[in-house]
Amino acid sequence: MVQLQSHEVIVVGGGGAGxxxxxxxxxxxxxxxxxxxxxxxxxxxxxxEGGINAALRDGDSWELHAKDTMKGSxxxxxxxxxxxxxKDAPENVIELExxxxxxxxxxxxxxxxxxxxxxxxxxxxxxGAETGHHMLHTMYEQVVKRGIQVYDEFFVSxxxxxxxxxxxxxxxxxxxxxxxxxxxxxxxxxxxxxxLATGPAGQVxxxxxxxxxxxxxxxxxxxxxxxPLEDMEFVQFHPTTLPSTGVLISEGVRGEGGILYNAExxxxxxxxxxxxxxxxxxxxxxxxxxxxxEINEGRGFEDEYVYLDMRHLGxxxxxxxxxxxxxxxxxxxxxxxxxxxxxxxxxxxYIMGGIETNEHGQTCxxxxxxxxxxxxxxVHGANRLGGNALPELIVFGRRAGLHAAGVDLGxxxxxxxxxxxxxxxxxxxxxxxxxxxxxxxxxxxGVGTDVVEAAxxxxxxxxxxxxxxxxGVRHPEVRRTLQRAMTxxxxxxxxxxxxxxALKEIRSAREAYQHVYVEDSGKTFNTxxxxxxxxxxxxxxxxxxxxxxxxxxxxxxxxxxxxHQARDDDExxxxxxxxxxxxxxxxxxxxxxxxxxxxYEPTIxxx
Amino acid sequence: xxxxxxxxxxxxxxxxxxxxxxxxxxxxRYQPDDEDAEPYYETFEVPFEEGxxxxxxxxxxxDYGDGTLTFRHSCRQGICGSDAMFVNGRQRxxxxxxxxxxxxxxxxxxxxxxxxxxxxxxxxxHFYDQMHAVDPFFDPDDPPSNxxxxxxxxxxxxxxxxxxxxxxxxxxxTSSCNIAAGDNEYLGPAPLTKAYRFINDEREGDERRKQRxxxxxxxxxxxxxxxxxxxxxxxxxDIPNTEHIQELKRLAAKYDLSLF
Numbered sequence: 065m066v067q068l069q070s071h072e073v074i075v076v077g078g079g080g081a082g083x084x085x086x087x088x089x090x091x092x093x094x095x096x097x098x099x100x101x102x103x104x105x106x107x108x109x110x111x112x113e114g115g116i117n118a119a120l121r122d123g124d125s126w127e128l129h130a131k132d133t134m135k136g137s138x139x140x141x142x143x144x145x146x147x148x149x150x151k152d153a154p155e156n157v158i159e160l161e162x163x164x165x166x167x168x169x170x171x172x173x174x175x176x177x178x179x180x181x182x183x184x185x186x187x188x189x190x191x192g193a194e195t196g197h198h199m200l201h202t203m204y205e206q207v208v209k210r211g212i213q214v215y216d217e218f219f220v221s222x223x224x225x226x227x228x229x230x231x232x233x234x235x236x237x238x239x240x241x242x243x244x245x246x247x248x249x250x251x252x253x254x255x256x257x258x259x260l261a262t263g264p265a266g267q268v269x270x271x272x273x274x275x276x277x278x279x280x281x282x283x284x285x286x287x288x289x290x291x292p293l294e295d296m297e298f299v300q301f302h303p304t305t306l307p308s309t310g311v312l313i314s315e316g317v318r319g320e321g322g323i324l325y326n327a328e329x330x331x332x333x334x335x336x337x338x339x340x341x342x343x344x345x346x347x348x349x350x351x352x353x354x355x356x357x358e359i360n361e362g363r364g365f366e367d368e369y370v371y372l373d374m375r376h377l378g379x380x381x382x383x384x385x386x387x388x389x390x391x392x393x394x395x396x397x398x399x400x401x402x403x404x405x406x407x408x409x410x411x412x413x414y415i416m417g418g419i420e421t422n423e424h425g426q427t428c429x430x431x432x433x434x435x436x437x438x439x440x441x442x443v444h445g446a447n448r449l450g451g452n453a454l455p456e457l458i459v460f461g462r463r464a465g466l467h468a469a470g471v472d473l474g475x476x477x478x479x480x481x482x483x484x485x486x487x488x489x490x491x492x493x494x495x496x497x498x499x500x501x502x503x504x505x506x507x508x509x510g511v512g513t514d515v516v517e518a519a520x521x522x523x524x525x526x527x528x529x530x531x532x533x534x535x536g537v538r539h540p541e542v543r544r545t546l547q548r549a550m551t552x553x554x555x556x557x558x559x560x561x562x563x564x565x566a567l568k569e570i571r572s573a574r575e576a577y578q579h580v581y582v583e584d585s586g587k588t589f590n591t592x593x594x595x596x597x598x599x600x601x602x603x604x605x606x607x608x609x610x611x612x613x614x615x616x617x618x619x620x621x622x623x624x625x626x627x628h629q630a631r632d633d634d635e636x637x638x639x640x641x642x643x644x645x646x647x648x649x650x651x652x653x654x655x656x657x658x659x660x661x662x663x664y665e666p667t668i669x670x671x
Numbered sequence: 672x673x674x675x676x677x678x679x680x681x682x683x684x685x686x687x688x689x690x691x692x693x694x695x696x697x698x699x700r701y702q703p704d705d706e707d708a709e710p711y712y713e714t715f716e717v718p719f720e721e722g723x724x725x726x727x728x729x730x731x732x733x734d735y736g737d738g739t740l741t742f743r744h745s746c747r748q749g750i751c752g753s754d755a756m757f758v759n760g761r762q763r764x765x766x767x768x769x770x771x772x773x774x775x776x777x778x779x780x781x782x783x784x785x786x787x788x789x790x791x792x793x794x795x796x797h798f799y800d801q802m803h804a805v806d807p808f809f810d811p812d813d814p815p816s817n818x819x820x821x822x823x824x825x826x827x828x829x830x831x832x833x834x835x836x837x838x839x840x841x842x843x844x845t846s847s848c849n850i851a852a853g854d855n856e857y858l859g860p861a862p863l864t865k866a867y868r869f870i871n872d873e874r875e876g877d878e879r880r881k882q883r884x885x886x887x888x889x890x891x892x893x894x895x896x897x898x899x900x901x902x903x904x905x906x907x908x909d910i911p912n913t914e915h916i917q918e919l920k921r922l923a924a925k926y927d928l929s930l931f
Contacts, residue, residue, distance in 0.1 A: 102745060102751075102753070103795070103799070103840075105751075105752065105839070105840045106743075106745050106746075106751040106752065106753050107751070108745070108746060108751070110746065110750045110751055110839075111746050111748060111750050111751070120819075154819060155818045155819060158818060158819050158820070158821060159818070161821050161822060162814060162815060162822065163809055164808070164809020164811075164869075164872065164874065164875075166824075166829055166832060166833070166836045166872075167824075167829075168826075168829070169824050169825065169826045169829050170826070171825075171826060172823070173821075173823030173824050173825050173826075174821050174823065175821055192833075194750070194837070197750055197837075197839070198836060201836075201838075202809070205807050205808035205809065206808055206809075208803055208807060208808055209806075209808035209810065245788060275745045275746040275747065275751065276744060276745055276746075276747060277745045308721075308722045309722070309747070309748070311747075311748045312748075391749070392748065392749075395749060395767045396722070396748065396767075397722075398722075538734075538738060540733075540734035540735070540738075582738070583737070583738030583739055584738055584739040584741070585704075586702060586703070586704030586705075586739070586789075587704055588703050588704050588788065588789050589741050589788055589789040589792050590741075591741050591742075592738045592739060592741075
């Protein structure tokens with residue numbers, strides 16, 4: 065049975081960005097609803113540990129925050145976006161305090177801040193080593209307070225977008241969702257806007273800090289609807305994840321003074337010259353490469369990991385500021401962080417790229433917004449600084465919510481879509497890319513509910529096909545193939561030959577997916593079906609990562625390429641874009657914006 | 672009872688086979704879409720790996736065995752609260768429970784005292800309703816007027832509410848509580864801990880505190896707790912729920928005597 069609902073603003077996803085967007089849209093007077101595949105408190109924002117950067121104190125300033133962020137990005141972030149982040153963060157963070165968030169506190173009762181990697185000032189506010197948990201729950205509480213409607217366990221699987229040839233002429237009228245509990249398809253019309261806040265896509269890798277549900281749903285849906293994905297080759301590998309599970313050990317450990325050493329007992333960040341000034345608190349890409357170099361050159365433990373040691377911080381400080389780390393090390397590695405060093409190695413953590421937006425959260429499709437990790441505004445460029453993801457959620461979630469609700473935020477500086485100074489990539493891939501069997505256009509350029517109903521029909525067709533297929537390939541197998549290929553070949557160190565293999569393996573996985581069947585034919589809570597659809601999303605997103613990694617022949621931030629061992633500002637001060645083009649993807653570039661209120665001259669990046 | 676062997680090369684083994692290379696799971700199954708659906712137990716055998724959690728074992732059973740096996744899970748690190756289940760007779764988070772710590776076969780049931788939707792998935796609506804019933808949101812008497820003005824909170828006060836703010840809404844506590852099982856209106860441990868968190872937050876102010884204490888004196892609030900400590904024992908975040916409720920009883924008594 066198909067259900068149709070209408071709201072002014074539909075927020076897809078109930079994590080940090082989605083909740084903040086919904087609060088903003090609601091406060092601006094819009095009838096707002098959150099549609100999320102999980103209950104909001106289950107969202108992956110809750111797993112964030114370290115903190116939220118904001119220039120709150122004397123001696124710090126938004127200008128310094130912006131400058132650090134630009135340097136961290138290796139000069140591939142857009143100045144207008146960074147400046148908005150740095151300027152809005154203080155008020156938006158204190159707003160969380162006003163919402164009751166239990167921040168860690170100084171003796172005099174003010175919000176504490178600690179040092180974090182790549183920061184010139186200790187500007188990371190935090191709540192123990194479980195900052196994301198407190199941020200998520202605090203904002204969900206505010207959603208409850210305001211009575212904002214939440215459709216939880218509704219899996220949005222398609223956007224209702226018109227089908228003009230040029231994506232910049234298209235309009236988003238809503239979304240289609242599966243009611244997970246009952247199995248019905250619902251159409252949600254959004255008369256003002258749809259905000260995608262669907263979070264990460266880390267499940268394209270098999271060693272990741274990301275939740276099993278971080279499957280790039282928003283990225284894939286926006287991409288297929290015509291929005292380009294930007295800078296997808298920039299994937300952050302966090303230097304301190306537990307080897308057996310990929311569970312994150314917060315940068316806060318190093319921020320508080322934790323040290324890294326190799327099997328020869330060397331504090332290698334200093335002693336081997338990787339970062340002679342900042343040591344363990346160099347930027348994440350720098351530390352991850354250092355660790356893997358140590359391991360590859362035979363100075364790791366069991367050829368797999370290095371040690372992170374916080375014992376010298378003392379029991380009291382650890383219990384006060386990092387207690388959660390003790391539980392994680394104990395539960396997932398059987399290590400007591402008070403008396404033993406913790407084994408760590410790099411693990412996939414964050415994707416800097418995502419759905420292209422401007423600083424109001426708008427994509428190139430009218431009425432379609434994105435915010436949070438699924439989006440790329442771009443504040444992180446080639447490498448995200450620790451403590452900059454959470455402010456991004458609230459700053460850009462809020463702005464997207466306000467704009468979708470009709471609040472005037474002024475003229476954006478960032479131009480979205482295939483407009484302006486566009487340059488096409490002149491290379492080719494060895495492997496066929498894109499859709500194996502492109503889906504026919506399903507909607508005319510109608511309005512409102514017509515478009516939503518056409519999208520429902522198209523989604524029903526896709527679901528029926530998956531459910532009707534009897535026998536074939538099971539989706540976990542396809543997902544494993546993909547995750548293995550990405551982990552083996554599109555990791556911290558990248559070579560062209562490996563990237564080409566990854567692209568081929570994604571092609572075979574795509575072909576295998578044509579034969580994927582869903583074992584569970586029931587309507588009730590059919591997670592088998594949901595995961596089959598998520599796997600399609602992972603395939604589409606992963607391919608853009610590899611495409612970007614092949615095209616970018618330089619070494620910048622998190623993107624290290626064998627044979628291209630220098631940052632090449634003459635050629636590569638530009639963002640990579642991949643657009644779906646109805647199943648035959650293309651790759652192109654637009655220049656990075658290094659001029660905002662301030663000008664950011666690219667300098668050598670050392671820590 | 673049926674047996675599902677998820678090891679492609681392993682010979683069929685009996686359900687009592689508990690050698691260290693194999694994990695035997697006895698899993699509650701209920702597939703409501705089947706006509707005349709009746710619950711049953713199904714046996715899964717999965718290969719043991721060092722460090723394997725109960726969630727890992729379930730995922731293996733599903734992904735290499737039976738794709739219809741249904742359970743909630745997400746973060747796999749004990750923070751999203753999705754995978755609380757009844758494992759070997761006790762409420763636990765599957766993702767933080769090591770297989771090697773459990774006696775085999777490992778029996779996995781959905782959380783007791785909640786309606787089963789399918790297999791190990793329970794209806795959480797009542798739990799959420801009870802959480803929402805305590806006004807689980809910060810609501811100060813005098814909100815700051817300046818956008819950059821922080822409400823001060825002493826480290827001691829933050830420490831006092833710290834454990835209570837760790838709740839991940841997994842529902843293990845309420846599921847373990849005999850009183851909650853017999854009284855649907857009883858707020859239950861997690862909602863009371865949530866109330867404790869706000870009642871003791873010095874930033875909120877006296878007026879709001881009084882309203883919150885008023886609710887604590889209700890027939891189905893703190894006085895229903897019989898201090899059996901089951902909620903405290905099963906809490907995966909080590910929250911001293913019972914202690915919190917005891918303190919709320921003292922505050923509620925004072926409030927009743929108009930000592931505030």
